Amino acid sequence: MSVNHDDIDHRAVDEREEQVAAYLVAHPDFFNRHPEALAAIDIPHPTGDAVSLIERQVRTLRDQTANYRRQLEDLIGVARENDSLAKRLHRLTLALIETHTFDEVLNTLQDELREQFKADAVEMKLFASEQLDAHSHEAGPALFRDFVKRGRPNCGPLDKDKLTYLFGPQAGETGSAALIPLTAPPLAGVLAIGSRDPDRFHEGKSVDFLQRLAEVVSATLQSASSPGV
Numbered sequence: 001m002s003v004n005h006d007d008i009d010h011r012a013v014d015e016r017e018e019q020v021a022a023y024l025v026a027h028p029d030f031f032n033r034h035p036e037a038l039a040a041i042d043i044p045h046p047t048g049d050a051v052s053l054i055e056r057q058v059r060t061l062r063d064q065t066a067n068y069r070r071q072l073e074d075l076i077g078v079a080r081e082n083d084s085l086a087k088r089l090h091r092l093t094l095a096l097i098e099t100h101t102f103d104e105v106l107n108t109l110q111d112e113l114r115e116q117f118k119a120d121a122v123e124m125k126l127f128a129s130e131q132l133d134a135h136s137h138e139a140g141p142a143l144f145r146d147f148v149k150r151g152r153p154n155c156g157p158l159d160k161d162k163l164t165y166l167f168g169p170q171a172g173e174t175g176s177a178a179l180i181p182l183t184a185p186p187l188a189g190v191l192a193i194g195s196r197d198p199d200r201f202h203e204g205k206s207v208d209f210l211q212r213l214a215e216v217v218s219a220t221l222q223s224a225s226s227p228g229v
Helices: 005-026 035-040 053-097 102-116 139-150 160-173 208-223
Strands: 121-128 154-156 176-184 187-195
Touching: 053 102, 053 208, 102 121, 102 208, 121 139, 121 160, 121 176, 139 160, 139 176, 139 187, 160 176, 160 187, 176 208, 187 208
Parallel strands: none
Antiparallel strands: 121 187, 154 176, 176 187
């Protein structure tokens, strides 16, 4: 005697459907307690080829719900990233507190930024603040006078002269960079974080974290001794 497995499968499905139907009848508040289940169910309304107003409203609400869910997920992602950045900045700040010389500051920045922020290159260039007011032809003040005076970090690709001045032999490998102005009278300068990835530090990237980093590093340099400039 042969067994028709399709018949068995259909009977099993019918039994499960009957169980589900019986459960819903016995628990009429199910969808009140689980509105997400109702939102995922497509219940057609027999109106021929036309789409009923109820179906259209349900589809609209479902699309809105999906959109709100994506927005919420994006916000959660941003919040997690901000929390991670805050923790890494806190760790970097604690490490900088332990430094006493300009060389120690640079070494700490290179170690922490490469380890915590996956930087491919970290360079710090310092020069006398008064050179920003004079018409100095020295590379640093001439290239970064306007940038340091603006006092606002920026991200993106750099021209050849700035790349060479900041990163030297690594200039050709640097696809994008974050520049951070430093103000620590009587000194001023630039902290440069380079990446091989041209999209890592794109022009539209938020610089709020870099601004806080500028303040922390500038304050640290202010109290450091034996500048190697």
